[in-house]
Amino acid sequence: MPGSSVTISGVEKFYDDFHVLKNINLEIKENEFFSLLGPSGCGKTTLLRIIAGFEDVDSGDVLLDGKSIVDIPPNLRPVNTIFQSYALFPHLNVYENIAFSLRLKKLSENEIKQRVEWLLNLVRLEEHAKKKPSQLSGGQKQRVSLARALANEPKVLLLDEPVSALDAKLRQELLIELDNLHDKVGITFIYVTHDQSEAISVSDHVAVMNNGVIVQYGTPYEIYESPADPFVAMFIGESNLMKGIVKNIISENYVLIEFPSLGEIICYRDKPVKEGDSVLVTLRPEKIRITHTKPTLSEDSFTNVIHGIVDETIYMGYQTKYFVKTDNGFILRVYKQHVSYLLDEKIIQWKDEVFLYWNPDDSFIVEVEED
Known part of the structure; x- marks a missing residue:
């Protein structure tokens, strides 16, 4: 047909x-x-x-x-x-x-x-x-x-x-x-x-x-x-929405944004912005990695690292949803997929101190309000 x-x-x-x-x-x-x-x-x-x-x-x-x-x-x-x-x-x-x-x-x-x-x-x-x-x-x-x-x-x-x-x-x-x-x-x-x-x-x-x-x-x-x-x-899936101010244009592809609740974060420059613009950034929960120890990162990796405390956990079998309160009180949603089961792995639990990190390419500017 x-x-x-x-x-x-x-x-x-x-x-x-x-x-x-x-x-x-x-x-x-x-x-x-x-x-x-x-x-x-x-x-x-x-x-x-x-x-x-x-x-x-x-x-x-x-x-x-x-x-x-x-x-x-x-x-x-x-x-x-x-x-x-x-x-x-x-x-x-x-x-x-x-x-x-x-x-x-x-x-x-x-x-x-x-x-x-x-x-x-x-x-x-x-x-x-x-x-x-x-x-x-x-x-x-x-x-x-x-x-x-x-x-x-x-x-x-x-x-x-x-x-x-x-x-x-x-x-x-x-x-x-x-x-x-x-x-x-x-x-x-x-x-x-x-x-x-x-x-x-x-x-x-x-x-x-x-x-x-x-x-x-x-x-x-x-x-x-x-x-x-x-x-x-x-509407499409779930996302963390964060509002901040463009502090510095790092390069053609990346900007440094200051978020009152998160600190300074490097984001992908997918929309034209200039210093001083107020922006809304989206970050998918599954793009964020969560660990007990602070990751060792090279200076050119452009990876963002945030410290926080696990405020709530929801175990769903194939994944666990973590709600992490950052040092400034912002709640970030983090989804950890269970791709393997390790008996000796230390499970991240409620009230644990954790570090969150992600690649700037996964942080997208979805709205710009010029200064």
């Missing part, structure tokens, strides 16, 4: 006086797995409904393969939507739910049989073909919804938080299945979610939305490692 490219050009949407979407511009490539990510009320579902044809635009355009579709009714667009609620026909079995749209097209019974059997095999439901929806688990119901949506051979599949009603383990399993399914059918997937872990685990590109605008677009790696602003830094 070949997919289509989707272009969103200057789309604006109002609900009475409420400005839902503000000049949205997006390029979604054919056959890619694309995610719209953001908190509830940011406009991502409204944008999805506009692509599907369930909502009109107040201005702007939506194009499939370069051709406008804003005047085409939903049932004539080569687009299908998967909803959170499954929307299966309770009186029809799995086979007939998938075959329903094919019967409306008046395909022959042989064509219907071949298509449905192929789809049942694709979503691994061959043994459940005669069951009613009430006899299926949540994950199985969602797979029936996927098969039914793919029966029409759409160019674009829209997925509106399709796994949010499932438990955590099942969500992860279905996400993997979705990713594998996308690889097999090859059409364009546009996935809407408020869960950052879902978006960054399966997507080729992600658009982060907030208050009706796209605040950052990029690959999952780019968005996680280089957040564009404080909102993205805190």
Whole structure:
């Protein structure tokens, strides 16, 4: 099934006086797995409904393969939507739910049989073909919804938080299945979610939305490692946000920033700044190393070292979360991954004196307020 490219050009949407979407511009490539990510009320579902044809635009355009579709009714667009609620026909079995749209097209019974059997095999439901929806688990119901949506051979599949009603383990399993399914059918997937872990685990590109605008677009790696602003830094994963003053421009790539609660820290100069600027810096907890003893560092390593006391610990099996109070009272979150188990290792515990250190390349300036 070949997919289509989707272009969103200057789309604006109002609900009475409420400005839902503000000049949205997006390029979604054919056959890619694309995610719209953001908190509830940011406009991502409204944008999805506009692509599907369930909502009109107040201005702007939506194009499939370069051709406008804003005047085409939903049932004539080569687009299908998967909803959170499954929307299966309770009186029809799995086979007939998938075959329903094919019967409306008046395909022959042989064509219907071949298509449905192929789809049942694709979503691994061959043994459940005669069951009613009430006899299926949540994950199985969602797979029936996927098969039914793919029966029409759409160019674009829209997925509106399709796994949010499932438990955590099942969500992860279905996400993997979705990713594998996308690889097999090859059409364009546009996935809407408020869960950052879902978006960054399966997507080729992600658009982060907030208050009706796209605040950052990029690959999952780019968005996680280089957040564009404080909102993205805190919404995508977890982060330490620290406010300070630029004290010195060390080089083209590094600056010395003085933080009232941390002291002087060297940070990566990813935004244009000058001495005296007030800046907000983000630092991911997993980028920080924690030890009982002060590390020995060479002068050219540009590694930051902070002393503190462990204020709280949360053991999670695969990692431990430490909340460390620095000498000036600032709480830094530090995540230590448990990649190996050493019987003779001295475990860092509550109230222990510790040293934290990290590379300046992991400290990003996300906001600048000029002096």
